[in-house]
Amino acid sequence: MSALRVDLGVLATNIARVRERVAPARVMLVVKDDAYGHGLEPVVRRAHHEGVRWFGAFDVATASRVRAVTGGGARIFAWIAASRSELDAAIGDDVDLGVGDAELLEEVAEAAREAGATARVHLKIDSGLHRNGVRPEEWPAFAVRAAELVRSGCLDVVGLWSHIAEASDEEDDAARGIFERAVEQARSAGLTPELLHLSASAASFARAEFRYDLVRVGAFCYGIRPAGGPDERELQIQPVGRLEATVADLTDDRAVIDVGALDGLPSTLGGRVSLTVDGAPRRLLTVGPRSEVEAWPNAAVGDALTVYGAPDGPSATDFAEAIGTIGEEIAVRVSPLVERIYTGDPAPQH
Numbered sequence: 001m002s003a004l005r006v007d008l009g010v011l012a013t014n015i016a017r018v019r020e021r022v023a024p025a026r027v028m029l030v031v032k033d034d035a036y037g038h039g040l041e042p043v044v045r046r047a048h049h050e051g052v053r054w055f056g057a058f059d060v061a062t063a064s065r066v067r068a069v070t071g072g073g074a075r076i077f078a079w080i081a082a083s084r085s086e087l088d089a090a091i092g093d094d095v096d097l098g099v100g101d102a103e104l105l106e107e108v109a110e111a112a113r114e115a116g117a118t119a120r121v122h123l124k125i126d127s128g129l130h131r132n133g134v135r136p137e138e139w140p141a142f143a144v145r146a147a148e149l150v151r152s153g154c155l156d157v158v159g160l161w162s163h164i165a166e167a168s169d170e171e172d173d174a175a176r177g178i179f180e181r182a183v184e185q186a187r188s189a190g191l192t193p194e195l196l197h198l199s200a201s202a203a204s205f206a207r208a209e210f211r212y213d214l215v216r217v218g219a220f221c222y223g224i225r226p227a228g229g230p231d232e233r234e235l236q237i238q239p240v241g242r243l244e245a246t247v248a249d250l251t252d253d254r255a256v257i258d259v260g261a262l263d264g265l266p267s268t269l270g271g272r273v274s275l276t277v278d279g280a281p282r283r284l285l286t287v288g289p290r291s292e293v294e295a296w297p298n299a300a301v302g303d304a305l306t307v308y309g310a311p312d313g314p315s316a317t318d319f320a321e322a323i324g325t326i327g328e329e330i331a332v333r334v335s336p337l338v339e340r341i342y343t344g345d346p347a348p349q350h
Contacts, residue, residue: 002259009344026214053075243306244307257307258290276310
C-alpha cells in the first residue's frame with residue numbers, strides 16, 4: 001500500500017543543522033502547503049518541541065492551524081491576507097502580517113482599530129523579484145504613512161522583508177542593495193523594526209550577509225536540496241519524507257506499483273528516472289493511474305519499494321531535475337489521500 005513515511009527525527013536533525021549554519025540569525029520554519037506535503041500539525045508539533053519559535057505560514061488559514069498547535073508560544077508570520085475576514089482572524093490569532101502595498105496597510109490598520117488591538121506587521125519592499133511588495137519609488141511615502149499609523153497605536157512595524165530570486169549572485173546583490181536602501185529610508189521615516197529578513201534556504205546557507213535577524217527556511221528543513229545545486233551530503237541534510245509503494249501486479253518485464261499520477265506523481269517522469277530496488281536502478285517506465293517499473297529478479301506482488309527519499313535512491317529533487325522543476329513541487333504534489341506514516345520519536349501532543 002502506498003504511503004508517505006515522514007521521519008520527524010530527521011526533521012529535528014535538519015532543523016538543528018540549519019540553526020547551526022545560520023546562527024546567530026533565527027530560523028523561521030516555513031510550513032506552507034501543509035508543511036510541503038509532510039503534514040502540518042505533526043511537523044509544527046515536533047519543530048516547536050525542538051525550540052522553533054518562528055513559523056512562516058504563507059496564508060492566514062495555515063497560520064491559524066499553526067496557532068492551534070503551538071498555543072501562545074510562537075510567532076507566526078503570514079504574508080498573504082486576501083480579505084477583511086482574514087485580517088480579523090490574523091489579529092485575533094496574534095499573527096504577524098506581511099504588508100506589501102499601501103491599500104493593505106490601511107486595511108490592516110482599520111481592522112486593528114476596530115478590534116482595539118495593535119497589529120504586528122512586516123513591511124515588504126519589492127527588491128526586484130516582482131512577487132509583490134512596494135515599488136522602490138513608492139517606498140519612502142509608504143514608510144512615512146506606516147510611521148504615522150504606528151504613532152496612532154494601531155500598528156507595530158516589527159519587521160522589514162523581501163524575497164530574492166536566488167538565481168545568481170549578481171541579481172541577489174542588486175536585490176540586497178534595494179533592500180538596504182529601503183531599510184535606511186524606513187528608519188529615516190521614524191520606523192524602528194526589530195527584524196530584517198530577506199533570504200530563504202539557499203541564500204541563507206551560502207551567504208552570511210543575507211541572513212540579517214531571521215531566515216525563512218522551508219526546503220532545507222525538509223531535506224529538499226535545490227535543483228542544480230549542492231547535494232544533500234554537502235548540505236548535511238536528509239529527506240524527511242519517503243514515498244513508498246507496493247507491487248500490485250507483474251507482467252513479463254514490468255512491475256505495476258500502486259503509486260501514480262492520481263497520487264501526485266508527475267506523468268512526465270515516465271521514461272526519465274529510475275528507482276533503486278534491491279540496490280540496483282530500475283527504470284520508471286510509465287506513470288498513469290498506477291505506474292510501471294522495470295522488473296527485477298524475483299519480484300513479487302506485495303513487494304515494497306521506495307519511489308524517492310531513501311538514502312540509497314533518488315530524491316525529490318532528482319525527479320524534479322529530470323522534468324525541469326524543483327524538488328518542492330514534487331513534494332507538495334503528493335495527494336492528501338496518500339497515507340502519512342510518522343516515525344522518529346514525534347513530540348507529544350499538547
